[in-house]
Amino acid sequence: MSTRVSPGRPFSVSHELILTTAIQIVDEEGADALTLRRLAKSMNSGTATLYRNFESREALIAQVVDRLFAEMEASMPEVAGLGWKQACRMLANHMFTTLRRHRGAAQLLIKAIPNGPNAMIQRERSLAILLNNGFSAPLAARAYATLARYVLGFAIQFSDNGASGEDDAKQAEAFHRLDWSAFPATLFVIGELPLPLDEEFSFGLDLMIYGLSELRKNDSNK
Amino acid sequence: MSTRVSPGRPFSVSHELILTTAIQIVDEEGADALTLRRLAKSMNSGTATLYRNFESREALIAQVVDRLFAEMEASMPEVAGLGWKQACRMLANHMFTTLRRHRGAAQLLIKAIPNGPNAMIQRERSLAILLNNGFSAPLAARAYATLARYVLGFAIQFSDNGASGEDDAKQAEAFHRLDWSAFPATLFVIGELPLPLDEEFSFGLDLMIYGLSELRKNDSNK
DNA sequence: ACCTGAACACCGTTCAAGT
DNA sequence: ACCTGAACACCGTTCAAGT
Numbered sequence: 359m360s361t362r363v364s365p366g367r368p369f370s371v372s373h374e375l376i377l378t379t380a381i382q383i384v385d386e387e388g389a390d391a392l393t394l395r396r397l398a399k400s401m402n403s404g405t406a407t408l409y410r411n412f413e414s415r416e417a418l419i420a421q422v423v424d425r426l427f428a429e430m431e432a433s434m435p436e437v438a439g440l441g442w443k444q445a446c447r448m449l450a451n452h453m454f455t456t457l458r459r460h461r462g463a464a465q466l467l468i469k470a471i472p473n474g475p476n477a478m479i480q481r482e483r484s485l486a487i488l489l490n491n492g493f494s495a496p497l498a499a500r501a502y503a504t505l506a507r508y509v510l511g512f513a514i515q516f517s518d519n520g521a522s523g524e525d526d527a528k529q530a531e532a533f534h535r536l537d538w539s540a541f542p543a544t545l546f547v548i549g550e551l552p553l554p555l556d557e558e559f560s561f562g563l564d565l566m567i568y569g570l571s572e573l574r575k576n577d578s579n580k
Numbered sequence: 581m582s583t584r585v586s587p588g589r590p591f592s593v594s595h596e597l598i599l600t601t602a603i604q605i606v607d608e609e610g611a612d613a614l615t616l617r618r619l620a621k622s623m624n625s626g627t628a629t630l631y632r633n634f635e636s637r638e639a640l641i642a643q644v645v646d647r648l649f650a651e652m653e654a655s656m657p658e659v660a661g662l663g664w665k666q667a668c669r670m671l672a673n674h675m676f677t678t679l680r681r682h683r684g685a686a687q688l689l690i691k692a693i694p695n696g697p698n699a700m701i702q703r704e705r706s707l708a709i710l711l712n713n714g715f716s717a718p719l720a721a722r723a724y725a726t727l728a729r730y731v732l733g734f735a736i737q738f739s740d741n742g743a744s745g746e747d748d749a750k751q752a753e754a755f756h757r758l759d760w761s762a763f764p765a766t767l768f769v770i771g772e773l774p775l776p777l778d779e780e781f782s783f784g785l786d787l788m789i790y791g792l793s794e795l796r797k798n799d800s801n802k
Numbered sequence: 803a804c805c806t807g808a809a810c811a812c813c814g815t816t817c818a819a820g821t
Numbered sequence: 822a823c824c825t826g827a828a829c830a831c832c833g834t835t836c837a838a839g840t
Binding site: 803804805806807808809810811812813814815816817818819820821 | 822823824825826827828829830831832833834835836837838839840
């Protein structure tokens with residue numbers, strides 16, 4: 359697969375290699391492992407060389423992030439024939455799945471809101487679906503912004519905390535130490551927790567889409 | 581303020597002082613500034629001394645996090661007479677506000693789900709409200725888990741990225757470079773973006789609460 | 803002209819040495 | 822017995838020196 363947005367400037371080959379290697383590191387070892395030293399070593403180079411292609415670590419990360427949006431765009435499911443609800447669900451799930459596939463990638467999106475070319479294309483596509491389905495400009499803007507934050511917020515929380523075995527053990531132990539009189543509600547629902555991550559995500563997503571459908575009715579009637 | 585010598589158990593005063601100082605640093609300089617060296621220097625001490633009170637940086641952060649839950653608990657609004665919708669809204673807003681007041685604090689909650697005593701009390705209180713209002717155990721568990729993730733997900737994204745002036749300038753510049761033919765939907769809603777953060781948060785929260793009210797009806801009728 | 807080793811000022815963690 | 826300076830193995834960034 360070729361790059362969607364090519365710079366066509368000096369250092370482009372090296373530039374390519376750096377981004378590819380960076381994503382590989384994020385995939386295999388998480389966001390914390392993406393250090394300039396680690397990255398340079400993977401390419402048998404030194405950190406100083408990286409500064410020939412990128413102004414700073416932050417700038418490099420911004421381009422890594424846009425790569426992820428390019429990948430999302432390339433593997434985007436077909437939503438043309440679907441209703442807006444189903445389209446929203448698929449787009450949100452697709453973004454969520456992509457971020458989860460690249461382990462700690464979601465954490466890279468925190469610092470700065472994605473502004474790269476591929477992120478812009480994705481926003482355009484999403485807004486167009488809403489506007490073509492009777493959403494007013496203010497409602498479409500709100501719906502898109504909130505849903506995008508929702509997906510990213512969940513993806514961040516599910517991104518890196520790999521050692522669920524150890525965490526779940528601690529959680530279970532803490533629950534067992536609770537006494538009935540002080541924590542009746544917690545113990546009453548204890549069999550339901552913790553929820554599978556995907557289920558938690560889908561549950562909240564459906565709540566929001568349902569709420570949007572109600573707002574849309576009033577929006578259109580007005 | 582001078583350092584007091586503890587008469588009773590060893591390190592207890594120092595333990596207190598460390599947590600207080602840590603929160604002060606997070607408030608004033610953000611989560612990134614909370615380094616052990618920075619923390620030790622604030623107390624005219626060395627990093628090694630910190631390891632006398634805390635097993636690791638991670639353990640220290642876990643206790644800082646539970647301090648925030650304690651603060652939330654202490655300033656919790658009265659929700660006894662309110663309906664569950666209004667109670668949910670107030671609890672979610674309160675958690676969001678508390679996390680925002682301590683600038684980068686939300687980022688400290690990512691690594692491990694809060695397990696401290698004060699976090700447990702807060703969960704008990706929230707679950708009890710849902711269960712006392714006709715929610716079944718499965719629905720209450722889902723509602724609580726999803727809302728808690730929602731609040732934290734938003735708080736994280738609004739936590740540290742302080743330089744909104746520079747960011748907004750970049751965003752505006754990027755928007756101006758767009759051409760109408762390629763980005764019609766984006767340009768159509770451009771006047772609506774970016775939304776104020778609180779509005780975005782409230783918008784999504786209301787969507788979820790509305791969706792929950794529908795699920796609750798079926799839940800109770802069953 | 804292009805590249806990079808080495809330095810600088812940081813980071814979390816450990817432990818031998820000091821009191 | 823208690824504390825901590827100093828070391829260790831890292832980090833992002835810079836620049837003089839090498840090719």
